[in-house]
Amino acid sequence: MPVTITATTIAKAKSDSGPGCRRHDIVDARSRGLSLRVSATGVQWSLRYQMGGKDKRLALGDVDLWTIAEARSIVDRAQLMLRDKMGVPDEAWLDRMRSAMGKAEAVTLAAPDPAPRQVFAWTFAEGREKFLAEVHRTRRHDTWKDYSWKLCGEDLKDLDGTPLPLITRQQLAGILGDIHRSGRETHAQNTQRVLSRFWNWLAEDGQAAKSGVQPGIMHGLKAPEPSLIEDDTDPEDPFGPGYVPPMTEIGRIVAIARSGAVHDTVAAALELMCWTVQRRRTVVEARRQDFEALGEGQGGLWHIPPRSMKSRSKKAKRRPHTIPLPPVAWAVVQRMLDVETDSAWLFPQIRARRQGEELTHINPSTLTHMLGWLPGVHASPHDVRRAFATHGETTLGLLRTDTAAILDHNPDARDVTGAHYALHNGTHRTWPIMQAWCSAVEAEIAGAAARLESAVAIKAAVTAARKNGGGRVLLAAE
Known part of the structure; x- marks a missing residue:
């Protein structure tokens, strides 16, 4: 309980201090935050205050250094400074107080105190x-x-x-x-x-x-330059960055997806990714309403909404990215559309990560992890896109503008005509591209299926890779 500190209070505190004294504080009732700290080593004036919701304490010095009036004056100045946010009572400030009141030599500081607006800014x-x-x-x-x-x-x-x-x-x-x-x-x-x-x-x-941050203050901030690597190929990991899966591997992924060795929902997502070469997040976020059937034997269209595109430009927000789906690719979509479900997602989440959570769609990482576990598969989702661009241009005779029309979610960003005037979905141009790619993948599936292990063996390999950390480790960003 606070008391008015007097000379008698100080005298008693001095007599109480010494060996065996239990440390305790005598709080002054007249000056908020002022106290005497009594301990086995002596008696000191002390200032207690709050800053940022935390208690702070500043030792003001021995009880004989300051009179009662001087101690109260210092504490009152500190509280006024804190109230008006003019500074923080710290050791440097206390040194100035000692100098100003003739208790010590003037102190030359190495650097000025920070401005109050800096001290009281966000941490x-x-x-x-x-x-x-x-x-x-x-x-x-x-x-x-x-x-x-x-x-x-x-x-x-x-x-x-x-x-x-x-x-x-x-x-x-x-x-x-x-x-x-x-x-x-x-x-x-x-x-x-x-x-x-x-x-x-x-x-x-x-x-x-x-x-309290000024514009441009971090301009020029850089991380150190990457270490020089003379040869960017890793003989121990030929399937690292820049890996281009052969068409036989794309055919194997589809064959495994159709073998029954993988959960139906995940298998369908993997297969659609191989047919359409879209990003993994775009695939798993597909909604049933995003697909348009064109009639018996004609396939369909996938209208990818702006929310599932990587670009966030205003132009991309107004225009969906439409991917033609030849019949072989549409069959995967139709198979999922035929599943009776209340979910709006084409690939609904199989189980919630935590009890009570709402079921949405499967996680993008599911595709990454599954590819890493599949036996005989080295590609990541990003590698599948790289296979389309590479083989499409070198083997199928596609132009760079052709592959970009499928891979690029924002082709109108640098095209005024496409952004504002030619407002069509572009499928008159992209149908031949997707038909060429799907035909090339389809040509590999039969051979891959003939060489495929049994579904039981594939399941066992996936389980072992998942439990034992086997398989290739793929980056989440892939």
Whole structure:
């Protein structure tokens, strides 16, 4: 309970201190935050205050250094400074008080104190929370997850309590250097990219006053250059980055999908991915309403909505990306459309990750993992797209504009005519492209099926790879 500290209080505190004394505080009733700390080693004046919702304590010095009136004056100044957000009572500030009141020699500081607007700005953790909330509102879930993983990692955790204006470009460059030297060179590059976007957002007009960040402060932030690799081929992993699956491998994936060795929903998704060479997220997010049948034996159309496209441009938001589906590709879609279900998704989630969660569609990573587990398959979802572009141009006689018309979700971004005037779905041009590709894949399926192991053997291989960590490890981004 607070008491009015007097000379008598101080005298008793001194007599109580010494060996065997249990440390305790005597709180002054006249000056908020002032107390005497009594312990076995002596009696000291102490200032207690709150900042950012946390209790802080500053030792003011021995009880004989200050009179009662001086101690109260110092504490009152500190509380006034905190109330008006003019600064923070710390050791440097206390040194100035000692000098101003004749208790010590004038102190020459190595650097001036930060401005109050810097000290009371958002901390790194507070700014990060606001930024990630905005990313979650405006960007896709995968983007928010990626940014969260990079900004909330161990590499940056020491910055959490630091006001954003006090974090320098050189400081962040040092952290990126540490990441790079640890062998995570790509992670250093990606973290730099996210940090730059984070700081650009902090400097925008909507939050600059609270963040205290000035525009351009992180301009020039770079991660160290990647290590020089004379030969980018890895003899121990010929199926690494840049791998182009042969057409026989594409045929094997479809043959396995049709063998019954893989769950029907996942198998159909894998098969549609091989026929249409679309991104894994685009495939799993397909809704039943996105498909249009053209009649018996004519196949259909897949109208990929802007929400499932990688591009977020305003042009892409207005125009779907239409993929022709020859009969052999449409058969996969029709098979899933014939399944009686209340789900709007073509490939509904098989089971919820957590009890009580709503079922949506299968996870994009399901396709990545399954390809990594399939015996005799080395391709990732991205490699399948690379096979279409490579074999399409070298073997099937397709032009670069042909393969781009299928792979590129935003072909009108640099085409004023396509964006504003030629408002058709372009299938008069893309039908021959998809027919050529589907015919090439179909030609490989029979041979792949003839060489295929039994469904039981494939299931066993998949189970073993999943449980024992076997199979090729594929990056989630693929």
